[in-house]
Amino acid sequence: MNPQRVRSAEFRTVKKGLDPDDVQLFLNAVADELERAQNQSTAMEARARAAVARLQELADDAGSQSDASAEILRPSEAVAEPDVVTASVDQSETISRTLLLAQRTADTTVAEARAEAERLRTEAEAEATQQIDSSREMAESLLVEARVEARQVGEEERAAMEGEVNSLLARRDFLESDVDHLERFLVDQRARLREAASQIVDLTERVPGGLGDVRRPLVSGASDDVAAAVETSTTTNAAPEEAPVAEPSAAAEPEPATEVEPQPVAGVEPDEEAEDLWFPNAADEPMPVIDPEEGSRSRLSFGDNAD
Incomplete structure (x- = not known):
């Protein structure tokens, strides 16, 4: 995980999802914080290496000085040998302790920087995962609502069409009833006309x-x-x-x-x-x-x- 990867991360867009600008701003902030932590870790590593190098130089200088002192004080080794040995041992222990402390400090700084970077990366991943899950849940909720709304609209349209069809069927039945009444009326009128004509013919023949x-x-x-x-x-x-x-x-x-x-x-x-x-x-x-x-x-x- 690096800042460039965080900045270039892309997510799928869904209907009524998160604002892409807000997500991008958050990713940029996370990338900046990660980059700052990495830079701090790198700087502390450099400082630790420099301190170690400086201590090494001091140790080398101390060794050179001890050698020079040994050469100068060699004629009087017999007189002051215990004091020189004691001073050299103390100086070596001091340098060793200093080197060990510097190494520990450098290791601690590097570990802290790495832990901070890992923490930031974990938080960024958790936040991104949470945002993605929230977007998915919102998308699923919107999809369910859209399906329910479409089903309701379809049922309303179906009910309206069924009502219209029933109205047309009732009107058809009413018209068919009128036609039946008219046909019976015509049949009755024809029968009456035939009967009247027959009576007229009977009258004429009589x-x-x-x-x-x-x-x-x-x-x-x-x-x-x-x-x-x-x-x-x-x-x-x-x-x-x-x-x-x-x-x-x-x-x-x-x-x-x-x-x-x-x-x-x-x-x-x-x-x-x-x-x-x-x-x-x-x-x-x-x-x-x-x-x-x-x-x-x-x-x-x-x-x-x-x-």
Whole structure:
């Protein structure tokens, strides 16, 4: 682990995760602290090495001085030999203790620097791991929320569509019911029309000689000429081979008016029969002459239309 690796560390980005700028600032701070600790450790190692080198030089100088002193004081070794030996031993012990202390100090400094660097690295890794775990948990939570929201939206849309489909089905059933009612109504109306047409045909067939042969009811205000014309046309239609009847004289007396009772018809009330059968008034226009064959064809065509 080194500062450059900490600075260049990259993490995956997720939706609504950590701020990349904050993470990068934290990594830069960790890298700076690690770099400072490494620099301090390196400096202390250098100082320890320098101290060791200085002590070594002092030891060498002390050895040289001791050799020189030995050369100078050799003539008087016999006199001062115990004192020189004692001084050399004390100086060597001092130098050894100094070297040992310097070595221990250097080792302690290096160990402390390494421990500090390891502590910083461990803290940085733990912080990064915690941030990564937090980001993953947040991403999973957001994913679960998104799935739940999507499921809710889908269920709401499905419920809305089902409601619309049910409404359309109910409307279809209502329209089908209306169609059934209308069809039954049409069937009933057709049956009533057929029944009415059949009754009209029955009425027509029950009249002797068809509608054209029905005698006009005598009215007191009818003229003799109109009555004679009706009788002439009736006689002509009944016997076409007979000679034409001479026109009645102006002095002929009109026949007395007689009241004709209507014949009852099955299924038709007398009032309805009187209202349905209408004859033109003699004062308005003369009774038309209808051929029996034409009357039969008219009845047949009327019956076909009724069916």
